[in-house]
Amino acid sequence: MSGVNAFSVLRRRNFFLYALATLLASFGAEILIVAIGWRIYEISHNPVDLGLVGLVQFLPNCLLVLVTGAAADRYSRKMIVMLCMLAELVFTIGIFLVASSTLTHVWPILLLVAGLAVGRAFMNPAALAMAPALVERSQIPSAIACSTAAWQLSSIAGPALGGVLYGIAPSAAYSVAVAMATVGSIAVLFIHLKEERREHHESAWNSLIGGFQFVLKEKVVLGACTLDLFAVLLGSTTALLPMFAKDILVTGPWGLGLLRAGIGIGALCMTFYLGWKPIRKHAGTIMFVAVAVFGFGTIVFSLSHSIGVSIAALIIMGASDMISVYVREVLVQLWTPDALRGRVNAVYMLMITASNELGAARAGASAALLGAITATFIGGGCILAVAALWARWFPALRKADDLTAVEAVEAEAIERAATAVVDQP
Numbered sequence: 001m002s003g004v005n006a007f008s009v010l011r012r013r014n015f016f017l018y019a020l021a022t023l024l025a026s027f028g029a030e031i032l033i034v035a036i037g038w039r040i041y042e043i044s045h046n047p048v049d050l051g052l053v054g055l056v057q058f059l060p061n062c063l064l065v066l067v068t069g070a071a072a073d074r075y076s077r078k079m080i081v082m083l084c085m086l087a088e089l090v091f092t093i094g095i096f097l098v099a100s101s102t103l104t105h106v107w108p109i110l111l112l113v114a115g116l117a118v119g120r121a122f123m124n125p126a127a128l129a130m131a132p133a134l135v136e137r138s139q140i141p142s143a144i145a146c147s148t149a150a151w152q153l154s155s156i157a158g159p160a161l162g163g164v165l166y167g168i169a170p171s172a173a174y175s176v177a178v179a180m181a182t183v184g185s186i187a188v189l190f191i192h193l194k195e196e197r198r199e200h201h202e203s204a205w206n207s208l209i210g211g212f213q214f215v216l217k218e219k220v221v222l223g224a225c226t227l228d229l230f231a232v233l234l235g236s237t238t239a240l241l242p243m244f245a246k247d248i249l250v251t252g253p254w255g256l257g258l259l260r261a262g263i264g265i266g267a268l269c270m271t272f273y274l275g276w277k278p279i280r281k282h283a284g285t286i287m288f289v290a291v292a293v294f295g296f297g298t299i300v301f302s303l304s305h306s307i308g309v310s311i312a313a314l315i316i317m318g319a320s321d322m323i324s325v326y327v328r329e330v331l332v333q334l335w336t337p338d339a340l341r342g343r344v345n346a347v348y349m350l351m352i353t354a355s356n357e358l359g360a361a362r363a364g365a366s367a368a369l370l371g372a373i374t375a376t377f378i379g380g381g382c383i384l385a386v387a388a389l390w391a392r393w394f395p396a397l398r399k400a401d402d403l404t405a406v407e408a409v410e411a412e413a414i415e416r417a418a419t420a421v422v423d424q425p
Contacts, residue, residue: 030158072342
């Protein structure tokens with residue numbers, strides 16, 4: 001067991017292909033969004049249109065959450081991921097062609113981005129639910145660390161690579177995104193996955209809302225999902241980094257770049273560490289301590305007038321947040337029966353997306369009313385309060401201990417699967 005880590009998991013052919021496909025999909029999406037944002041602003045010179053890019057990406061996750069999760073639990077997850085990767089390829093080519101033409105309005109690009117977002121709304125729950133079937137249950141924590149590392153790498157390097165490629169030539173950025181989508185689709189095609197036949201005895205309505213029912217019933221999963229939702233919603237600071245860079249730390253765009261990189265560097269370093277040394281014991285306690293460290297880091301960042309101290313605080317925040325993300329995702333995957341993974345992951349992804357989007361809006365409104373320093377300081381205090389309250393309200397989550405005790409978790413999952421949703425009229 002001690003030899004299991006992200007590097008050993010990557011030696012499994014099917015999981016390697018899965019990790020490659022998801023990495024390329026995320027990388028291509030980040031490059032594409034940079035190119036789209038630049039092109040839209042070239043056309044309209046209206047920042048509202050840039051906000052619409054984020055909105056049309058968020059709405060499909062919100063509006064289709066009942067359908068996307070149910071589809072992942074009813075149909076072949078590999079087939080869903082394959083079709084969605086092909087759809088991403090088609091829409092990426094469409095965006096390339098439309099954005100390269102002479103445009104006076106941005107709505108054709110936004111429509112294609114919405115189509116791309118619909119595909120990703122269906123792909124994410126299916127891909128997350130498919131991953132545990134590609135490894136042994138004892139390897140799930142390491143597999144999640146590996147997948148998270150791929151996502152962090154793409155989120156940090158993707159925008160930078162997109163900017164460089166677009167600076168060389170717009171066609172270079174679009175071409176690389178198309179190539180990544182193509183290779184990712186081929187990788188999924190060669191995954192060998194024997195999916196168990198899933199029986200469906202639920203009514204159509206219970207089939208749709210099964211994910212919400214299970215999350216509300218299972219306190220460990222409910223606590224894990226809502227901990228991130230409220231901590232980010234009440235304490236997010238990312239949206240305020242431009243204000244801190246310009247008005248408080250008095251730096252230029254280079255300073256903003258360093259601040260944004262700080263969170264990513266901390267998260268990526270911690271992800272690689274967790275891939276090498278997965279958390280074995282006292283997982284619940286470690287998670288709550290990490291959330292508290294994130295809150296303290298936020299407070300230190302709010303009071304800092306030194307760019308060095310601010311970057312250090314952000315690195316610590318990124319690292320501690322990644323510990324929390326890692327433990328939560330492992331618990332959600334292990335605690336959820338396979339028959340419900342698609343729907344539960346759809347709910348989980350919706351909460352993460354909502355917390356990021358609404359957290360940014362909350363941060364902006366708070367800074368407008370109270371100022372950036374006060375708003376961020378209060379946000380850090382709110383994170384500490386959430387950590388304390390959730391530790392008290394969800395003792396089972398706090399007491400979650402051994403992430404490698406897969407036999408006990410599997411037995412409990414089977415028992416819950418028999419009583420949670422499928423036996424409801």
